[in-house]
Structure formats: structure tokens, C-alpha cells
Amino acid sequence: MIEQNSNQNPVTQNLPKPLKTAGFAEFGDSLFRVISTLFALSSLFLIGWIGVILYQQSALTRHLFGWSILTGRTWDTLHHVIGALPFIYGTFVSSTIALILAVPIGICAAIFLSELAPAWLASPLSFLIELLAAIPSVIYGLWGVLFLCPWLNNNVYQWLNNNFGNIPLFSNYGGYPSTMLAAGIILAIMILPFITSVSREVIRSVSQAQREAALGLGATRWEMIRNVVLKAAKSGITGAVILALGRAIGETMAVVMVIGNNTMMSASLLQPGYTMPALLANEFNEAWTSKLHTSALLEIAFILFVITFIINALARILILLTSRNSNYASAEPGKAAAMDTLRDILAKFGRWLMIVVIIGFVAWQIIGDLRSESFRGLLHPTEIIVYLYLATRFVTRITRGTGNWKRWRKINNGFVQILLGLCTFLACFILAILLYVVAVQGIQYLHPSIFIHDELDGGMSNGIIGTLVLVGIASAIGIPLGLIGGIYLSEYGAGRFGNVLRFSADVLNGIPSVVIGMFVYAAVVLKTNHFSAMAGGLALGIMMIPTIVRTTEEILRLTPYSLREGSLGLGATKFRTIRSIIVPAAKGGIVTGVMLALARVIGETAPLLFTAFGNEMVTYKLNSQISSLTMLIYRFAMDSDVTKNGMAWTGSLILITIVLVISLLARLFSRSRYSMH
Amino acid sequence: MDAIIDTPPAKTACEKSMSEQGQTIRLATRNLNFFYGRTQALFNININIPEKSVTALIGPSGCGKSTFLRCFNRMNDEIPGTRLQGTVLFDNQDLYVRGISLVDLRKRIGMVFQRANPFAMSIFDNVAYGPRIHGENNRYKIQEIVERSLVRAALWDEVKDNLKKSALDLSGGQQQRLCIARVLAVEPEVILMDEPCSALDPNSTFCIEELMQDLKKTYSIVIVTHNMQQAARVSDNTGFFLKGELIEIDKTEKIFQGPEDQRTEDYIRGRFG
Numbered sequence: 001m002i003e004q005n006s007n008q009n010p011v012t013q014n015l016p017k018p019l020k021t022a023g024f025a026e027f028g029d030s031l032f033r034v035i036s037t038l039f040a041l042s043s044l045f046l047i048g049w050i051g052v053i054l055y056q057q058s059a060l061t062r063h064l065f066g067w068s069i070l071t072g073r074t075w076d077t078l079h080h081v082i083g084a085l086p087f088i089y090g091t092f093v094s095s096t097i098a099l100i101l102a103v104p105i106g107i108c109a110a111i112f113l114s115e116l117a118p119a120w121l122a123s124p125l126s127f128l129i130e131l132l133a134a135i136p137s138v139i140y141g142l143w144g145v146l147f148l149c150p151w152l153n154n155n156v157y158q159w160l161n162n163n164f165g166n167i168p169l170f171s172n173y174g175g176y177p178s179t180m181l182a183a184g185i186i187l188a189i190m191i192l193p194f195i196t197s198v199s200r201e202v203i204r205s206v207s208q209a210q211r212e213a214a215l216g217l218g219a220t221r222w223e224m225i226r227n228v229v230l231k232a233a234k235s236g237i238t239g240a241v242i243l244a245l246g247r248a249i250g251e252t253m254a255v256v257m258v259i260g261n262n263t264m265m266s267a268s269l270l271q272p273g274y275t276m277p278a279l280l281a282n283e284f285n286e287a288w289t290s291k292l293h294t295s296a297l298l299e300i301a302f303i304l305f306v307i308t309f310i311i312n313a314l315a316r317i318l319i320l321l322t323s324r325n326s327n328y329a330s331a332e333p334g335k336a337a338a339m340d341t342l343r344d345i346l347a348k349f350g351r352w353l354m355i356v357v358i359i360g361f362v363a364w365q366i367i368g369d370l371r372s373e374s375f376r377g378l379l380h381p382t383e384i385i386v387y388l389y390l391a392t393r394f395v396t397r398i399t400r401g402t403g404n405w406k407r408w409r410k411i412n413n414g415f416v417q418i419l420l421g422l423c424t425f426l427a428c429f430i431l432a433i434l435l436y437v438v439a440v441q442g443i444q445y446l447h448p449s450i451f452i453h454d455e456l457d458g459g460m461s462n463g464i465i466g467t468l469v470l471v472g473i474a475s476a477i478g479i480p481l482g483l484i485g486g487i488y489l490s491e492y493g494a495g496r497f498g499n500v501l502r503f504s505a506d507v508l509n510g511i512p513s514v515v516i517g518m519f520v521y522a523a524v525v526l527k528t529n530h531f532s533a534m535a536g537g538l539a540l541g542i543m544m545i546p547t548i549v550r551t552t553e554e555i556l557r558l559t560p561y562s563l564r565e566g567s568l569g570l571g572a573t574k575f576r577t578i579r580s581i582i583v584p585a586a587k588g589g590i591v592t593g594v595m596l597a598l599a600r601v602i603g604e605t606a607p608l609l610f611t612a613f614g615n616e617m618v619t620y621k622l623n624s625q626i627s628s629l630t631m632l633i634y635r636f637a638m639d640s641d642v643t644k645n646g647m648a649w650t651g652s653l654i655l656i657t658i659v660l661v662i663s664l665l666a667r668l669f670s671r672s673r674y675s676m677h
Numbered sequence: 678m679d680a681i682i683d684t685p686p687a688k689t690a691c692e693k694s695m696s697e698q699g700q701t702i703r704l705a706t707r708n709l710n711f712f713y714g715r716t717q718a719l720f721n722i723n724i725n726i727p728e729k730s731v732t733a734l735i736g737p738s739g740c741g742k743s744t745f746l747r748c749f750n751r752m753n754d755e756i757p758g759t760r761l762q763g764t765v766l767f768d769n770q771d772l773y774v775r776g777i778s779l780v781d782l783r784k785r786i787g788m789v790f791q792r793a794n795p796f797a798m799s800i801f802d803n804v805a806y807g808p809r810i811h812g813e814n815n816r817y818k819i820q821e822i823v824e825r826s827l828v829r830a831a832l833w834d835e836v837k838d839n840l841k842k843s844a845l846d847l848s849g850g851q852q853q854r855l856c857i858a859r860v861l862a863v864e865p866e867v868i869l870m871d872e873p874c875s876a877l878d879p880n881s882t883f884c885i886e887e888l889m890q891d892l893k894k895t896y897s898i899v900i901v902t903h904n905m906q907q908a909a910r911v912s913d914n915t916g917f918f919l920k921g922e923l924i925e926i927d928k929t930e931k932i933f934q935g936p937e938d939q940r941t942e943d944y945i946r947g948r949f950g
Contacts, residue, residue, distance in 0.1 A: 016768030020781040494757045562794035566856065569750060570807040570863055571784035580806070585797045 025573045032575045033492060040488035042481050043546055044504040050305060050511065050519040057522040058299035060292060069299060075263045077283075077293045084300055086265040090180065090273040091304075094255060095248040097184025097269065098191055103241055105188075106195030108423035113196070114203045115225055116417055117424070125428060126200060127667075132431045133193035134596075134663045136603025138630045139652045141257035142637045143434050144186040146441075146645060149177035149258055152185070157270050163381050166368025167361050172268040178260035180273035186254045189434075191244040192427055198243070202236030203229055220413040235318065238343060242315035243510065246308050250512020252277035252606035253630075257637060276304050277514040281606055288521075301518035305511065312510035316503060318343060362386060435656075442653025445646045455616045455632065460651055462618045463632035466533070467602060469620060470612060470628055473537025474544055474601050479594055481541075482548025486593075489549065490556035491578060502553070509546035516542050517607025525611060533619075533626040536612030540601040547600060551593025555586045588669045595666035599659045605630035629655050700727040702769075703867055703897045704749055704786075709763035711744060711753070718744050721763075722923045724916065726867075731889055731898045733908035733929070736918030737949070742901045743791075745918070746869050749899070750786040751779055767867075784811060787865030791872040793852035795844035795859075800836050803844045803855055807863035822862050830858035831888055850881020857888065868892065870900040874907065886911050905945065909933050917941045 061069065065082050072083015109129070113122050153175070160181075161173040206229050214224040230237075260272020261282055280297055287293035362382060369377030377383075399408040453459025489502055520539040525531055559582055567577040583590070608614075608628050614635070615625045629651055636648035704726040711719035718741045726732050734742040747753045748765055751772060765772045772782065784807075795803050804823040813819055823840075827833040832854040836842070844855055853873060860868060870889075874882040889898060889911050902908050908915050909929060916926035917936070925938045936942050943949060 016770065017785075019767065019770050019772070020778040021776050022778045025780045026778060560794065562790055562792055563796060564755070565752065565788075565790055566794040566796065566859075567806070568755065568779075569752065569783055569788040569790070570810065570859065571780045571782075572806075572810045573780055576810055580810075581796050 029574045032578075033488075036484045036488035036492070039481050040485040040493065040501050040549070042485060043508045043549065044501060046542060046545070047309075047504055047508055047511070049523070050515065051302075051309075053519055053523045054298055054302040054305055054515075057526065058295050058302050060295035061299045062295075064292075069296075070303075073265060075279075077287070077290070077296060080292060082292075082296045084276070084279075084303070086263050087274050087276045087279050087300065088303070089265055090183075090259070091249055091275040091277070093180055093269070094183040094187055094259065094273065094275055095245055097181065098187030098248045099241065099245055101185065101188035102192045102195055102244065105423045105427055106192045106244075107199050107237060108420045109192075109196045109427045110199035110203055111225060111229075112420040112424040114200050115229065116221070116420060125424065126197070128428060128431065129193045130197050131660055131663055132434075133197060134599050134603075134659050135434070136253075136605070136630060136655060136659060137190060137251060138253040138257075138603065138605045138633050138637075139438065139656060140186055140190050140434070141254040142633060142648055142652055143437060144182060144254055144258040145178070145637060146649075147437050148186065149179075149182050152179075152182055153177035157181070161270060164365060166365045168267040169269050169361075171270075172266065173270040176260055176270075176272050178258050178272050179270050180259060180266075181269040183255045183259035183273065183275070184269070186258050187248045187251055189430055190251060190254055191248050193431070194247065195240055195244050196427065198240035199233070199237050202233045202240065205236075206232040220409055222413040222416045223409070235343065238347070239315050239318050242311060242318065246311045246315065246510045247512075249311065250277060250304065250308050250510075250514060252281050252512065252514040253634060256281045257634075276300050277512060277606065280304075280514050280518060281609055284610055298518060298522055301515050305515045308510060308512055308515065309507060312507045313503075315510075316506045438649060438652050438656055441646065441649035443650075445643075445650040446653065450647070450650065454618050455627070458647075460629065460632055460647065460654075462615060462627045463629040463651065464654070465618050465620070466612070466615065466627040466631075467629045469533055469622070469626060470536045470540055470608065471598065471602055473534060473622065474540035475598065477538060477541030478544025478548060478597065478601075482545045482597070483552055483590065483594075485545065485549040486552025486590075487556065487578060487583070489553040491574070491582070493553075502550075505546040505549045508542075509550065512606075513539075513543055513604050514606040517610040520607065521610040530623075531611060531613035531625045533612055533622045533624065536608045536626060536628070537622075539607035539611050540604055543601055543604065543607070544597040547597040548593050551596065552586075552590055555589030555593065556582060558589065559585045591669040592666040595662050595669065599662040599666070602662070603630060603655060603659055605634055609634075700730070702726065703728045703767065704899070705766040705769075706748070707764040707766065709745075709748065709761070709765065711741070711748065711762075712760040713756075714758045718921050719748075720921045724923060724926060726897060726899055727914070728897050729893060729895070730913040731893050731900060731911050732914045732916065733912035734899065734901045734916045734918060735903065735905055735908045735944075737944070738903060740918040741921040742918045743871050746871055746899060746901050747788075749867070749869055750783050750788055752783075752788065754779070784863050785865055786867045786869060787860035787863060788869045789853070789857055789860055789871065789873045792876055793849060793856050795847070795852050795855050797843070797845060799841050800844050800847070800855060801840040804858050804862050807859060811863060823858075826858040826862040827855075829861050829891075830854045831884060832858055848881075850877050850884060853877060853881065853885065854888070857885070861892075865896070867897045867899070870898065872901055872903065874902070874904070882907070905933075917944060919944070 061082055064080075065072070069082050069084050070088065071085055072081070073085050074081045074083045075086065113126050113129075117125065157173055157179070160170045164170040165173075210228050210232060211224055214228040215221075219227065255275050256278035259274060259278055261274050261278060262272035263274055264271075266273070279300060283293070283297060287297050365380075365382045366378070366386075369380050369383065371377075395408060399405045450459040450461070451464065452461055454462040485501075485505070489498055489505075492498065493501060517539050520535050520542070524535045524538060528535075563581050563585060564577055567581045568574070572580070605628070608631055612628060612631070613625045614631050615627045619626055633648045633651040633655065636644040636651065639645065639648075702725045704724075706722050706724050709719055709722040710717060722745065734746065736742050744753065748761065749767070749772070753759050753761070761773060767782075767786065796806065798806075801823055804826050805819050808819055808822050813822070824833065824837075827836065832851060835851060836847070836855075844852065847855060853876075857873075874885055877885070886907065889900070892898060893913075900908075900912065912929045914926060915929045915932040917924045917932065917938075917940075919940055925932065925936055925941045927936070932941065933945060936945060
């Protein structure tokens with residue numbers, strides 16, 4: 001019909017400008033998309049590669065021993081007996097202790113900081129706790145072995161043994177400062193800041209309206225927190241705890257320095273133990289010349305990989321399917337509900353298990369006390385705790401519904417608030433002691449000459465320069481892969497494929513550094529036949545990727561979508577929009593992410609032991625063995641020479657200063673214009 | 678292309694009156710359906726948008742008018758999971774054929790968004806962004822374009838002394854006018870406006886409405902608004918959307934004085950929406 005009208009239709013009289021077909025600009029966009037996809041695939045690819053390499057390279061022991069490695073209780077590589085049960089047991093026991101200690105304190109501190117503390121107190125304390133999450137594990141280890149273990153040995157172990165000795169966990173005290181319990185405590189201190197800062201974020205994201213609704217109905221503060229805030233934050237906190245468990249399981253340096261490294265299994269926590277990562281760090285030096293021994297260690301690394309993979313995947317799925325405001329494309333409601341149910345079942349199971357264990361232990365202790373001291377045995381600490389608990393239950397019972405009920409709720413409210421405050425101050429106090437000890441001890445040997453001389457001449461220049469070289473290589477690998485991968489996830493990763501990549505970055509983030517170290521050893525060092533700075537830098541670079549990917553994505557997503565529309569609407573290409581509009585708007589946050597990743601790898605030790613190996617002299621060659629500040633601290637700390645121990649403190653002081661300065665700078669950069677709105 | 682032209686468009690009263698006046702049709706849709714995933718947002722829409730006039734699209738929130746507007750510069754392509762059926766014509770050429778240059782298309786069909794979205798750069802750079810991405814390198818020429826666009830957008834007098842200032846420091850109304858200047862700088866042929874005044878105070882709104890009257894001498898303008906008075910003030914033609922359907926489109930006076938459809942009448946009289 002238009003055709004019939006076309007004679008009068010002016011459109012056809014002055015011919016319209018034809019629409020152009022896609023040209024060079026659009027080709028550039030597709031090219032960028034392909035390249036960034038490849039970069040973003042690196043996490044997924046690395047996870048697969050790590051699994052395959054560790055599996056392949058441990059073929060020797062797998063064929064010789066099969067499944068018996070998981071059940072064997074004897075570890076004697078000289079006589080070809082390989083049983084890893086003591087290490088698997090030790091890994092789980094030390095992590096469990098860490099969780100039991102750190103989870104309540106960490107969550108209490110998070111509640112205190114987000115709900116109760118006044119702003120002038122909350123912000124410096126949370127800042128302190130966040131900084132402490134950045135302290136390298138080798139420094140926790142040093143502090144543990146030279147300060148905490150002796151202190152525990154003098155003050156705590158004997159008391160525990162005296163008062164709770166009937167429970168097998170605290171029996172059989174042998175006078176060792178390095179024990180399973182010490183490892184558990186160090187791990188608890190290490191994961192505490194992590195649990196606190198993640199839980200605090202989760203709690204803060206609960207909407208203010210819900211709090212007001214509860215208070216408006218006349219709930220006390222504590223009732224509001226317990227019934228509304230914690231309920232809403234449950235999923236996120238559960239996820240945080242599982243992630244913390246993953247970290248505790250994979251932690252190497254702090255544990256190897258304080259656990260005592262004993263291959264005998266013992267039920268007592270007051271005896272030395274061993275964990276899988278500790279074994280890798282400790283035996284690698286003797287192992288790498290023997291094929292069987294190497295293969296055994298690689299198999300341990302593979303087991304560790306599988307365990308941490310499962311834990312991290314579980315935690316991420318839990319967070320992913322239940323949290324409402326994550327970057328993952330929204331989950332279907334049915335699935336989320338199913339996960340909610342699963343989580344509740346797990347929680348219920350965990351609660352019952354805990355109740356049964358506690359009742360069992362308490363009964364055991366009371367029966368033992370009665371046996372040995374008859375009725376006088378009923379005045380020991382265990383019994384007193386039981387009396388107090390029963391008393392509160394009793395008061396709750398009799399006051400409920402009476403005129404005193406309100407008063408009792410108020411008492412409860414006040415008591416809990418005090419308890420929450422105490423937990424926070426305990427956390428900060430421990431961490432303050434750590435910083436104080438490092439500063440006081442470290443300053444003794446702090447002298448300009450240690451920056452100039454290498455290890456042979458009593459300095460540490462080989463380590464400092466080594467760290468710079470290694471971090472340089474790591475940055476060259478990790479920063480481009482991480483940045484472009486992050487851009488991909490934020491700009492193109494909306495669908496299922498993006499979720500897979502996001503998930504794999506999260507999982508890679510949770511793979512312990514020691515596993516990545518063994519992977520690079522198997523994939524690079526074994527192939528090239530020598531340790532090298534390149535291998536060390538590669539291991540650190542791999543560790544940087546997921547951190548940078550995820551922070552970059554988070555930050556880019558904070559820039560308003562309308563900016564993208566504004567630019568695209570003017571006819572800018574996608575690449576141009578990203579380069580000229582999106583990335584500049586998020587610059588501050590991106591720099592922050594990169595610096596946090598740097599702070600993390602500067603403090604890494606475990607992967608370097610298997611890849612860079614160490615060097616007593618200064619070297620700049622990328623192809624030769626190289627030292628690092630962290631490796632020096634480790635070696636000096638384990639030395640019997642007191643001067644060397646002192647040098648370890650000094651090294652720690654330097655390292656802590658570097659890491660804290662970077663973290664502080666990162667904070668300053670994090671204020672971008674748009675993320676403030 | 679022939680097939681499209683052969684498709685008989687559903688003739689409306691408005692179209693008849695337009696062809697009577699011999700106005701050129703710039704944008705048109707034929708049997709347009711649009712989906713977000715499985716949800717259908719637009720149902721079988723046929724419309725003609727004439728040259729050098731203001732066409733207003735009104736309707737209650739969520740009726741699909743913004744979605745519809747964004748079909749014309751293929752902005753919906755950026756939202757994953759969306760799908761479009763039917764034809765969108767620009768000067769009688771199908772916009773949705775494969776291999777078309779979106780860069781060129783969006784240069785020719787500019788868009789002003791609901792919330793002012795100046796980039797985090799200086800006022801000057803905001804306006805110069807468009808010409809620069811389209812390959813204009815000559816400094817003097819860019820200066821000239823920036824000045825011309827700002828004058829045209831009625832912002833020049835307010836900002837000429839501090840063009841280096843960050844665009845984010847401008848007031849809301851100024852920011853929106855800056856965004857209009859930014860669109861004018863790339864010299865589009867059609868301007869799409871998606872509720873440009875919804876976040877503005879009455880003064881800035883007045884300013885922008887004045888601007889539209891000036892702009893329609895050269896450009897074809899399509900404006901989405903849920904402010905009926907605004908539609909009545911600025912537009913030549915008005916279309917009424919409801920639940921993803923185009924209920925009625927006609928001369929603005931006709932729509933506001935004697936609409937043919939009862940639902941339009943109810944909406945105009947404020948019985949719902």
C-alpha cells in the first residue's frame with residue numbers, strides 16, 4: 001500500500017541515507033569480547049589444570065598404595081610406607097578447634113561493631129580488624145612459635161590438664177610447647193578477622209526497616225538482633241564460616257611453625273600433631289630428590305585440592321543460592337528454597353552433634369571427678385559452668401509469664417551486650433599484642449645494613465630484592481589477567497556462562513596457596529628441572545588473579561548502568577565505553593583491588609618454598625633460584641640461633657610495615673566518585 | 678526490504694491525517710512484539726512517527742512505553758534475554774537486519790535518558806565525547822561543536838566560564854540539559870527522550886520543554902512521559918500505551934479532547950494510572 005502511495009510519499013522523493021553495515025568499530029568490539037573471554041576463562045582453566053597435573057604427577061604412589069594412603073597411620077618414606085591419616089586427622093582437628101574458638105568470638109565482634117558500638121569506636125576497630133586480615137601467615141607463625149607457644153606452655157596447658165584431664169582431649173600432657181591446640185588457636189586468631197569482617201558486611205546489609213519493626217514491637221536490643229538481624233543474615237554468615245574453614249584447612253606457614261610436626265596420631269590436643277599443608281612445607285626439602293617421596297607429597301596436595309575444592313564450592317553455592325544481592329544472576333526461587341532447606345538440615349545436624357558431644361564430654365568429666373574425689377569433685381570448673389547454665393535456664397523458666405519476665409529480659413539484654421563488647425575487645429586485644437610484640441622485638445635488629453647486606457653477611461637484602469622481583473613477575477601475570485577477566489564478568493558475564501566463570505574465580509580464590517605451589521612445582525619446576533624466580537612469580541600471579549577479577553567486577557558494577565547507556569546511546573562502541581567511561585569512573589576501586597591482591601601475595605611463603613626455593617645471595621635473574629623476605633623469616637624463625645630469631649622479628653616488622661602501608665593506601669584509593677553515591 | 682514495504686500497515690486516523698498533510702515518516706514499526714525472557718512486554722504495535730514534530734507516548738508506569746522507545750536505537754539489545762519480533766523501520770529501512778552498524782545507528786538516532794547521566798569528566802569533555810568517538814580530531818572544530826551544542830541546549834550562558842568544571846557539580850536540570858547538548862553534538866536525525874523531566878524541578882522542566890519546541894524545527898522527537906500535561910503542552914501527536922499495547926495514537930488535541938477509545942478517555946480524565 002505504501003508502494004502505491006510512494007509517488008506522493010516524500011520519503012522516496014529525497015532518498016534516505018542508507019543504514020551503514022557493521023565495520024571496523026564493531027569488529028574491534030567482537031575482538032575485545034573474544035580476548036576478554038579468554039582472559040576470564042583463565043580461572044576455570046587453572047582449576048582444571050591444577051587438578052589434572054596433581055593427579056597425573058602422583059601416579060606413582062597412587063598405583064603403589066591405592067586408597068590405603070587415606071587410611072594408613074604410618075608415614076615412613078624411607079621404608080616406602082605411605083599413610084596420610086595422621087595429617088588428614090590433624091588438618092580437620094586443628095581447623096575444628098579454630099572454628100570453635102573463632103566463630104563465636106568473630107560473630108559476636110561483628111554484631112558488636114555493626115549493631116552496638118558507637119560510630120567513633122566502630123569505624124577504627126573495624127578498620128583495625130580489616131588490616132589484621134592482611135597480616136601474612138608467616139608472621140602469625142613466628143609470633144606463635146616464639147611467643148604464644150611458650151606462654152601457653154607456662155600458663156594454660158597444665159591448668160587444662162588439671163581441670164579437664166578426664167576428657168581425652170586434654171589428657172596426656174607431655175610438656176611440649178608446640179601442640180595441636182596451639183595450632184588451633186593460631187588458626188583461630190588468623191581466621192577471626194576474616195569471619196568478623198565478612199559477617200559485619202552481611203549484618204550491615206540487613207535492612208534498617210526490619211530492625212525498626214522489631215524494636216517497634218517492644219523487643220529488647222538483643223532480642224531484635226537475635227530474632228531479626230541474625231535470622232536475616234544467617235545464610236551469609238554460614239557462607240563466611242565455611243569459607244573460613246577452607247582457609248583454616250589450607251593454612252600452611254602458621255601451622256607448620258607451631259604444631260610440632262609429629263607423625264604420631266594422638267587424641268590429646270596437648271600433644272604435637274601434623275597437618276597436610278604442614279607436611280608439604282616441612283618435607284619438601286628432603287623429598288624433591290626422591291621420586292616416591294615427591295609423588296607422595298603431590299598426592300597429599302591433590303587430596304588437599306579436592307577437599308578445599310568441595311568446601312569452597314559448597315560455601316559458594318550456599319551463598320549464591322540464598323543471598324539476594326549477589327552478582328550472580330538470580331537463582332530460581334525453587335532452587336533457593338531447596339538450598340534453604342538443605343542449610344537448615346545441616347545446621348540442625350550440626351547443632352545436635354554439638355549438643356551430643358558437649359553432653360558426652362561434660363558427663364565424662366563429671367564421672368571422672370566423682371570417681372577421683374567423690375563429692376568434692378563437684379566443685380571443679382566444668383561443674384560450675386554446668387551449674388551456671390542450669391541456673392539461667394531455671395530463672396528463664398520460672399519468670400516467663402510473671403511480672404519479673406520483663407526484668408529478666410532486661411538483665412539478659414545487658415549481659416549479652418557486655419559479652420559482645422568483651423568478645424570484640426578480646427579480638428582486638430590479641431591482635432594488638434601481636435603487633436606490639438612484632439614491633440618491640442623487630443626493632444632490636446633494625447639497622448640500615450640489613451637492607452644492604454645479603455644473608456651471608458648478616459643482612460636480608462637477598463630476601464627483600466627477591467620479594468620485589470617475585471611480586472613484579474606476579475603482577476605482570478596476575479594484573480592483566482585479573483583486570484580483563486573482571487571487565488568481562490561485569491560487562492558481558494550476565495548469563496549462565498558468566499556465572500560459571502564467576503564461580504570458578506571464587507573457588508580458585510579458596511584453593512590454598514600451598515596447593516598452587518605444588519601445582520607450579522609439578523607443572524614448571526619438574527618440567528624445566530630447576531627452581532626459578534619465574535616459577536615463584538607464576539605461583540603468586542595465579543593467586544592474584546581471582547582477587548583482582550572479583551574486586552574489579554564488584555567495582556565496575558557499582559558504576560551506574562545509565563553511564564553505559566549514555567555512551568552507547570551516543571554511538572560509542574562497547575570497547576570505547578569501557579575504556580573511556582566505565583574504567584575511569586571505577587579507577588579508585590580497581591587500584592584498591594590490585595593493591596589488596598599485592599598485599600596478599602607479598603606475604604606468601606608456602607608456594608615459594610616449592611618454586612623459588614630460596615637463595616642466599618642477591619640475584620636478579622629470572623631463571624635462577626631466588627629468595628624472598630617471607631622465606632627468610634620462616635628459616636630464621638625455625639633456626640636454633642637466637643640472633644637469627646631476632647632477625648626473623650626484624651624481617652616481620654619490615655614485611656608488616658610494607659603490607660600495612662599498601663593496605664592503608666588501598667583504602668585511600670577506594671573512594672571513587674561514583675561508588676560514594 | 679520489498680517484503681516489508683509490501684506489508685500493509687494498519688492505518689490509523691493519525692496516519693491518514695499525516696499523509697493528508699504530506700508529512701514524511703521517519704520511524705515506523707510493523708507488528709512489533711517484544712519479550713523479556715518469557716514475559717511479553719509489547720503486543721503487536723504499529724506506529725508511524727513523522728518528521729520535524731514531537732510525538733509523545735503516554736501511559737501508566739510499566740505499560741511498555743520506555744521499552745518501546747528503546748527499540749528504535751536498539752538499546753534493548755544490551756539487555757540479555759530480550760527478544761523482538763516484527764519490524765522497526767527508519768526511513769523505510771529495517772533496523773533489525775543482521776550486520777547493521779549499531780554505532781552508526783545510534784549516532785543518527787540519539788537518546789536522552791530518564792536520569793541525567795553525565796560522565797565523570799569536565800563539561801567540555803562531556804559534550805566533546807560524541808564528536809571525538811566519531812573521529813573528529815580538529816581541536817577548533819570540536820570547540821565550535823561544543824559551543825554550538827551548549828547554546829542550542831540553552832546551557833551555554835550558565836557554563837561558558839567554567840567549561841573545565843566537572844559535569845557532576847552541575848544541578849539536576851543543568852545536567853539534563855548537558856545530556857541534551859551531548860546528544861546534539863553528534864548531530865542526530867531523530868532524538869528519543871525517555872521521561873527527560875521526571876526527576877527535575879518545574880523550572881528546569883520548563884526550560885527543557887522550551888528547548889523541545891526549538892529542536893523540533895530540525896529534528897524528529899519522540900518523548901516518553903507519564904506527565905499528561907507535558908504531553909499536551911509539547912507534542913503534536915500523542916500515543917496512549919496500556920499494558921504493552923498501543924491503544925490509540927492521534928493528533929494531541931484529538932487525544933486530549935475527544936479520544937476514540939474509552940480507556941484513553943479514562944486515563945486522560947485521571948480515572949486510573
